[in-house]
Amino acid sequence: MAPPLLFGIAGMEESMETRRREAWTDRNRRAAGYSLSEILVVVALIGIFVLFGGPALGEAYRSYKVRTAANNLTTDLRAQRYLAVTNRATRTLTVNRVDHSTAPNQYSYLNPLGRTMTVTFDGVEIENTSDTSVAFTNRGATTVTATLNVIFSMDIDSTRGDRYTVSITPTGQISSAYSTYTP
Numbered sequence: 001m002a003p004p005l006l007f008g009i010a011g012m013e014e015s016m017e018t019r020r021r022e023a024w025t026d027r028n029r030r031a032a033g034y035s036l037s038e039i040l041v042v043v044a045l046i047g048i049f050v051l052f053g054g055p056a057l058g059e060a061y062r063s064y065k066v067r068t069a070a071n072n073l074t075t076d077l078r079a080q081r082y083l084a085v086t087n088r089a090t091r092t093l094t095v096n097r098v099d100h101s102t103a104p105n106q107y108s109y110l111n112p113l114g115r116t117m118t119v120t121f122d123g124v125e126i127e128n129t130s131d132t133s134v135a136f137t138n139r140g141a142t143t144v145t146a147t148l149n150v151i152f153s154m155d156i157d158s159t160r161g162d163r164y165t166v167s168i169t170p171t172g173q174i175s176s177a178y179s180t181y182t183p
Contacts, residue, residue, distance in 0.1 A: 055157075059156050059157055062123070062154055062155075062156050062162075063154075063156055063162050065121075065122070065123060065124055065154060066124050066152055066153065066154040066162045066163075066164060067162070067164065067178075069121050069124045069152050069164070070152045070164030070166055070176050071176070072119060073095070073107060073119075073150060073152070073166050074166055074174055074175075074176045076093060076107070076109060076119070077093055077134065077166070077168060077174045078174055080092070080093050080109055080134075080136055081136045081140050081172050081174070083112060084136035084137060084138055084140065085136075085138060085139065085140045087138075088138040089138060090135050090136065090137055090138065091109070091110070091135070091136050092109065092110075092133055092134065092135045092136075093107060093108070093109040093133070093134050094107060094108050094109070094131065094132070094133045094134075095107040095126060095128065095131065095132040095133075095134075095150050096108070096126075096131050097126045097127075097128045097130060097131055097132070105120070105121050105124065105125060105126040106118055106119060106120040106121065107119055121152075123154060124152055124153070124154050125152070125153050125154065126150065126151065126152060127151040127152070127153055127163075128149075128150060128151060132148060132150060134148060134168055136172060140171075140172040141170060141171055141172045142168055142169070142170055142171075142172055144168070144170055145170060146170065147167055147168065147169050147170070148167070148168045149165050149166070149167050149168075150165070150166045150168075151163060151164070151165050151166075152164045152165075152166070153181070155183040158183065159182065159183075160180055160181075160182070160183075161180060161181045161182070161183045162178070162179075162180060163178070163179045163180065163181055164176055164177070164178055164179075165177045165179070
């Protein structure tokens with residue numbers, strides 16, 4: 001092997017470039033993938049998150065369903081009241097409390113185009129004992145003489161249930177209240 005002085009400066013630069021290229025290739029070769037132990041740790045962590053987070057997500061979904069049912073009824077009642085005042089015509093919304101053998105529970109009303117709209121609930125119970133109709137007059141009041149309550153409920157788990165009470169007063173005020181119960 002010849003001493004480095006025989007190659008000159010060009011030879012030294014070429015030798016350094018070769019070493020850099022080899023070092024870069026080694027680094028990339030080592031970083032190309034994950035080891036089996038790293039993958040197993042990640043899979044174990046995901047399993048722990050699913051184990052503890054799964055039931056909480058299920059409870060949150062059931063709670064969301066009952067809250068959404070109450071919010072939808074409240075919104076539709078307010079829309080019917082608004083349409084009654086705007087169009088100077090009586091508007092009616094009917095809540096059907098269907099027994100457990102013919103579920104689901106539902107409510108229906110006429111939309112501004114005259115089509116019957118029916119909203120059903122999957123798993124959410126209406127606790128009223130009979131069908132209920134709410135008619136709004138052209139002044140925004142209702143035809144009922146006392147405050148009317150429509151109660152939505154759903155068992156969230158074995159220790160807690162969510163309940164929303166939608167109240168309609170004779171003057172046409174509509175409100176919703178939340179509470180919990182033990183199933």
